[in-house]
Amino acid sequence: MKAFHEVRSYDSDFMVWHSNYENIGFLAHWHKEIELIYVRSGSCRLSITDVNFTAHAGDLAVCESGQIHYSDSHHMDNSLDFIIFDTSILGSLFENPHFVHPLVTKEELARYGLSDRLTGLINTVSSELEEKKSYYQEVVISSLQTFWFLLKRFHPRTESSSVPDNRRTRMLADFQNLLSYIDDHYADNISLEYAAAGMNFSTGYFSKIFKKLMGINFVTYLNLVRVEHAVYELRNTEQKFTEIALNCGFNNIRTFNRVFKEITGCTPSEFLLLPDPDTYKRTYYNRRSEEQEFVKHDSLTLIKNFD
Template sequence: MKAFHEVRSYRSNYSLWHSTYQDISFLAHWHNEIELILLRTGSSSISVNDRTFEAQQGDLIICNSGDIHYSDAANQQNTIDFIVFDPALLGQNYPSLLCPQHLIPGGFLQEHRLIAPLDHLIETIDAELDEKQLYYQEIITAALREFWFRLRRCIPDEPSDVHLQGQRSEFLYAFHQLLGFLEEHFSEDIPLETAASMIGYSTGYFSKTFKRLIGINYITYLNMLRIEHAVSCLQSSSDKIIDIALQCGFHNIRTFNRTFREITGYSPTEFLQHSSADSFSLTYYQRRSSEQKLAQDDSPTIINNQC
């Protein structure tokens, strides 16, 4: 399920992507790439690992490789630039170049004259990826490195605490492993107690940590995995709805129908009759209205709140 461990595909052999969205939220996910999130206008509530930031116009959010991040921007209007790129573009010593801050305020960018290099980076990405002339990859990489290293020069390294860093790495790794296990075994009975024991947490602490980290509770997450698989089966097979429900881990059709509607906005039968069922992409994730859509042909993690 790429909405959570996102394995991005690029349009060329150059591992960098940029796009701009209006009035959007995005699902909890993580990836090996670095992600820059620039608030052009408006505001957005963005969570990175176990911290939530209320980003305002001009602010920059940085998600390092492996960070679990999501946004719940209900009733918030915004225009947001997303840049996702392979850490290797910064050089072989990337782990030592991690940005110690996730939120870079717009005032900080202005004070340190970083707005122009950031705007230049975005303009360069768009122009060079569009034309793909000779050495376009090198030109983009140069602009990326110029901005990144100017930024890192202005942000002092935090005092190194090897023990705390190790704990953080183990914490994220444990959740990455758990999410991967759930993606493979979603059809099995995996109660909250079992998931908690897999990473050595009490059920109460696990439940709170999971909700803080992922943005939804454990049962909702597991049901989303099941419903996503159900959608795939409805699209590609002629199996009966009851058989699909059982294959996906539901014990009765009533629970399956109710959960399917809660997550997709449709009953399974309505979904099959939907005009765009063949191209329907799940991850409708706590739909707030019938207009809420997944951005097509782009990041599988982004939800657009307006048509």
């Protein structure tokens, strides 16, 4: 179980997915696939790696393979198209293009001559995946490849010679290693000081960088990981609450109950009484409203919010 390392389920071994959602936000997560986010209408706030920006209708956000990304778009109406696809779609020698900026504005798309190609790509991927006619995979692959390589041709990229020694790139790699460590050692006493020392940062600087990359602070993230594993044990074992709390890194049952309710909206006892406890799947959003609706039909990190 990799908390917030999203491992996507596809309908088949053809690893391309598309969907459209309205008025959503999603938690910080990362995956090996490439993610294209097209703003069909409205606006949304996005963070990709350590770049924060607002995308408007007609803009495209590109999340390259392995990049941490999240959206905090509360009070912003929008309609977003998502296309997520495995890097193998682009060929066995794929490398991240290292775009200078993850946002491709409406004006840039028009200047590149890609506006109609992008809407055509979305329509093609959507219809071909749904209808699955003869050679639909080949049609989708050729459409994705054509758009992707044209985007690489036009959209500014970091000089490839500078990428391997880039300090920012190394820092992000270390950061992902830290997240993987947390995934494996969530039951241990992982303090803020310990995590900061592992990155060779002061606690203050580490806290600032963590919040910028993840959208939440270190302690909240650690608690999210621990609660995810606690949810799994509640659903799949007969262990007592105290045992689960200790197994998942909580020092006492009182703290476990408090944190569990803060994150899931109910106590462990209440959770077990839910008619469908499986609706909780690594989804969390800072509760600015009491009512939430989990987005159906895909991403484990997407969630709808209502006032």
